Amino acid sequence: MSSFGRMFRISTFGESHCPGVGVVVDGVPPRMKLSAADIQGQLDRRRPGGNKLGTKRNEADQVQILSGIENGLTLGTPIGMLVNNKDQRPGDYGSMSQVPRPSHADYTYQSKYGIHAASGGGRSSARETIGRVAAGAIAEKYLSEQYGIEIVAWVSSVGNHATDNVNMDTISRTEVDGNDIRCPDLTAAEKMTAEVVAAREAKDSVGGIITCVCRNLPVGLGEPVFDRLEAKLAQAMLSLPATKGFEIGSGFAGTKMRGSQHNDPFVKKGANLGTSTNNSGGVQGGISNGEPVYFRVAFKPTATIGIEQKTVDFSGEETILEAKGRHDACVVPRAIPIVETMAALVIADLVMIQKMRN
Amino acid sequence: MSSFGRMFRISTFGESHCPGVGVVVDGVPPRMKLSAADIQGQLDRRRPGGNKLGTKRNEADQVQILSGIENGLTLGTPIGMLVNNKDQRPGDYGSMSQVPRPSHADYTYQSKYGIHAASGGGRSSARETIGRVAAGAIAEKYLSEQYGIEIVAWVSSVGNHATDNVNMDTISRTEVDGNDIRCPDLTAAEKMTAEVVAAREAKDSVGGIITCVCRNLPVGLGEPVFDRLEAKLAQAMLSLPATKGFEIGSGFAGTKMRGSQHNDPFVKKGANLGTSTNNSGGVQGGISNGEPVYFRVAFKPTATIGIEQKTVDFSGEETILEAKGRHDACVVPRAIPIVETMAALVIADLVMIQKMRN
């Protein structure tokens, strides 16, 4: 349903055009310093900016903390957070309500619930992720302060333009945010940007891939067998709108390797063991091994496009759909903080569970 | 932990070398005809055979139903099932207990729990999947009888040898089982087989990909937002030993497409709507749309190899590891029923949940 996590647990609510979207976060450790400012940063990174790649909507998205904090400290009780939906404009979508948009959720929601939000994407809208990001910011603050954990995502491909030229050990969010496409390889970034602009000018859209690295995880996170670290990351990432794939470490490319190449030999690293290669992606047997955890997430091209589409309405009558409204031609730049958020939520939950064994 | 599913819920137990492995299945509908024979089939498909590709272990793996059935009918109460571990031979693994095997779970389990099974893979062993497969067979029987749902997986690549030449609409398990490598494209199967044989002869191993299709799913399965159908499938697949990636529908390749190519236009299909293409993989907004659900799972090369590996022991001392015992040079043929099982468990759970809305 709309809850995620076992001990660090979030419950989100809100559609694209209701009074507000938000989240209840249960299991936040007590006595953490926390204010709205700690949360607003990632919300701002998620918000469509005024740049040439984003949409034109002006979403202030100021978060309000409703509970769980007193005198700037968490109480250990649930933290409720709310972001008002200021810019609703349901009129923009009115004409679409009789025609299920191709590769959108209109038809499946209608079939599942016997009703679907007449305006916008309802619960399947990317706007639902605001509650996640607000919760993820708390998780990240905790993980950073307690373990020095760093989570950084970047755009590693758009359409056919990809980069492998990013240093996972050092990449920072500042570098990622250095350009609108959020790809720290500037040569690749330029090609990616051109691709997005071309797609938008063609009233079309384009997909892409986000790579994310999580550094400084303690050894031992992940619960055999169904809540393996990579299994929870996979669920978390595939729960995001527009995602079609997940791979950790060597991923699909690893299937082409021999075991003798793929295995990560152990070496002594300080007081612990480490590995000299990291095809495993920081996870062995579903449990973090102390090496960086890295993974990739595939996003399909935005389903909402301005080009005319031949389709049928709910009654089966053929029709032509031409989307109006404001839409990103490529979602991956804005999805960066959302991917980081889901990683943080997974890790925070597994950290809490592992504390039981201490 | 070791439970999966919300309403059709399994809890597995058992290591590779304890008295037995098994499962408790809660939420099985009452009044289903069910006997051990219904379950044994998939267990037999999972078992290493005597063929040239499998291991030499003779695991009878006869399932015993402990509870939940009377006079051949389910009671609606939990079904306990047990498979004895007959062939334990802990001695084979003895020499390995001081050396964490590269890309195995020895080191991470030891770090997490302060102890690890001295013999075999313990809980991270593929033997743990027996309980899943036994439970999955019940799920499959239910889905087949109630909805005509068909779930078929096959090997779509081994190393660099792949096939796209399988008809998703008609492929059957009989066809898949037509050869040892379980690839219904015979030309590809031959190359794959040669690849596995070559790897084994080199005391090495090789990875591969399994593709799975689920046909005849009713529209409406999948729970927004965290329990989307593809999110639960991703978790399920990445919870399997040796998996490194998951993609649904167009997957990673879809990131290279434009929206106008990728979108699946709606068309009238009988009384309902369908789509003329299926890049979505049968899922829109996380909910099944009535088209076939298909996905791919990446398996890394088997970590246990006969080739000498330079690594360190638990104390950090350099050593050479040379695996003994019996191991598959490629896991994908045997993983076929396990992938099917996890798909069945996900779908059965979502079917139960969706029944609430009827």
Add this chain to the structure above:
Amino acid sequence: MSSFGRMFRISTFGESHCPGVGVVVDGVPPRMKLSAADIQGQLDRRRPGGNKLGTKRNEADQVQILSGIENGLTLGTPIGMLVNNKDQRPGDYGSMSQVPRPSHADYTYQSKYGIHAASGGGRSSARETIGRVAAGAIAEKYLSEQYGIEIVAWVSSVGNHATDNVNMDTISRTEVDGNDIRCPDLTAAEKMTAEVVAAREAKDSVGGIITCVCRNLPVGLGEPVFDRLEAKLAQAMLSLPATKGFEIGSGFAGTKMRGSQHNDPFVKKGANLGTSTNNSGGVQGGISNGEPVYFRVAFKPTATIGIEQKTVDFSGEETILEAKGRHDACVVPRAIPIVETMAALVIADLVMIQKMRN
């Protein structure tokens, strides 16, 4: 934690003196007519009135629906609800922050979390129940419309004054609300009222018992073995502040009976079976049998009293505590809608789960 229910699931948030209290309700069936007015009724019944028995606080407690509804119909998505905390007055409690109030949660919260809300009861305040009541109102509306289920609670004792003279088959909320003490037996009500007034005049408090009946439950609600109907009701009731006991049907008195007296013989009732007596309280083997479900909940005397109390502060120094602020001398009249709410939440959840078997 702060969530309750498996399929009809609520997550509450909010302390007594933060910006607001509220709830997220997941699993509400789609296409229900629902507006704030449907929810406000029970909130108003819960609110301290201006009568001689209640406290003087003016809590408007107007609920705002944040999500999950469009054009007056539920979408099947989570319903977020918020009630602002208008009257915070933290100053009233300031002097108490160094002295844990006897039989309050100050000491245990401080020990558990290393911090406690400096003002009011924080999360252990009765104000937390607002979110529950808002959610319960939705559950009740659903149960009433779909099954004709009626849930009515009343005060059956205050101190030593009790009544057994209430007809469970016909008692209505209108009758219950006929007097401030909410006891429909007017003779007993008068004595109870005098008892509360006497306690308050003595700057003291007094306990009481609430009896609740749930009529028209379908046969078959309740999940063996840990989620028996009476087990979930017991958890629900004991999760309410100030509760010390729960009994269903014959309860503790039933322990004094012989089996031949206590057993409820089956009789034909229309198309189904019923029982000629109802010592079972409508539940057999943890599952509803179609007879009225009734139970009793014990509430201790309010812990906050004006009388001087000799106690120690957090450092162990002896001190005298004299509560200021506004407090009910007896909680049971106001707890009536809260008991009903928790019963509704339990039943709604079990109804959803049982639908799986249809």
Add this chain to the structure above:
Amino acid sequence: MSSFGRMFRISTFGESHCPGVGVVVDGVPPRMKLSAADIQGQLDRRRPGGNKLGTKRNEADQVQILSGIENGLTLGTPIGMLVNNKDQRPGDYGSMSQVPRPSHADYTYQSKYGIHAASGGGRSSARETIGRVAAGAIAEKYLSEQYGIEIVAWVSSVGNHATDNVNMDTISRTEVDGNDIRCPDLTAAEKMTAEVVAAREAKDSVGGIITCVCRNLPVGLGEPVFDRLEAKLAQAMLSLPATKGFEIGSGFAGTKMRGSQHNDPFVKKGANLGTSTNNSGGVQGGISNGEPVYFRVAFKPTATIGIEQKTVDFSGEETILEAKGRHDACVVPRAIPIVETMAALVIADLVMIQKMRN
């Protein structure tokens, strides 16, 4: 369903007359010494003995540990346990299958599932509790070794014969087991025994109350708001067959007290605070306060009696039911270890959860 606990989690299976009953225990801490002998003790206390009060069935009930242990140490993985059903004798119950036994679960199971175990109580049988007791023994061992926690239950009333003359601070299981009725007040025990014998000779049955004390709990156990310690205890106890009531601390009697009498003043006790009285029953705001936790559980008279009962069969036809087979005239002596088990399971789970905050 059939699982209980969040982090120390059990899943039970088995009916009265299937091959076996058992449990999977997930979340057991690793590196605990554990053998079947640690578990057999409570199973033996639960087993009907050959004494004059128990039934005549010879149930060996030897537990077999199936998984989760290697070389006498827990691995941190799920522990599967099985007890075979040796003495099935379904014939004894054959005549009852067309007549739902009054105050048994036959009718409600049949209505809920459309099927019910034709022999014995099926899943509602007391035999289901074997799995719980096996799991509880592990929980108790852990709590005892880590915290010195002691859990002792005794029979505090049978029919009208009760005792308050038991010292909660010192009572031990050895004392409780000093007589067959398991009441350490010998004068009361004699009367209780006579009551049970009289009931049995009359082919009837009688109810009773069990009191349980849990000593040495650390401060801070219990999760606001729905998983309060007393709420989980209440659920746990009401999930036991034949229970009708639960009260903690002052319980229903506390409703008759004034707040000034009922409040437990704080006093300095060593380095911590304690209370000079314990009407709270060791719990404030749902969280343990370091004082002994004590509660009482009401058990109805055994439903199965030899006296003829006038009732109707499933079709509604009037009939006379005369139970054959072997049944306890009073369940409370045998329920002692079951009550202790459920308390241990609740406490172990809350201990694990509280460890997150350390």
